Amino acid sequence: MAVQTTKRQRTCIGCGATLGKGALHRIVRNGEGLVSFDPTGRLAGRGAYVCSEDCLAAARKTRKLERALRCKVTDEDYERVLRELALAEAPGKNEE
Numbered sequence: 001m002a003v004q005t006t007k008r009q010r011t012c013i014g015c016g017a018t019l020g021k022g023a024l025h026r027i028v029r030n031g032e033g034l035v036s037f038d039p040t041g042r043l044a045g046r047g048a049y050v051c052s053e054d055c056l057a058a059a060r061k062t063r064k065l066e067r068a069l070r071c072k073v074t075d076e077d078y079e080r081v082l083r084e085l086a087l088a089e090a091p092g093k094n095e096e
């Protein structure tokens, strides 16, 4: 019996790199229109993927994040997502 491995490729909205889902950071807009970083990759809502902070910054400049999420992304949203993403990328910086 073949084991079904559906490794769905995702595209970074910053640089356009195509990577496995685990290699990218997910940003999600929930039903209430709140944009946030999704460390689990499982939150409900429309998602967009970036591979790094730099790519998020690039996507911010080009408004690709807004297009991907189909909503307005405020400065506040960007700052929050950037902060959360930075925490997730920095090893040993657990604030639990």
Ligand SMILES: [Zn+2]
Residues within 6 Å of the ligand: 012, 013, 014, 015, 016, 017, 050, 051, 052, 055
């Ligand atoms: Zn990227």
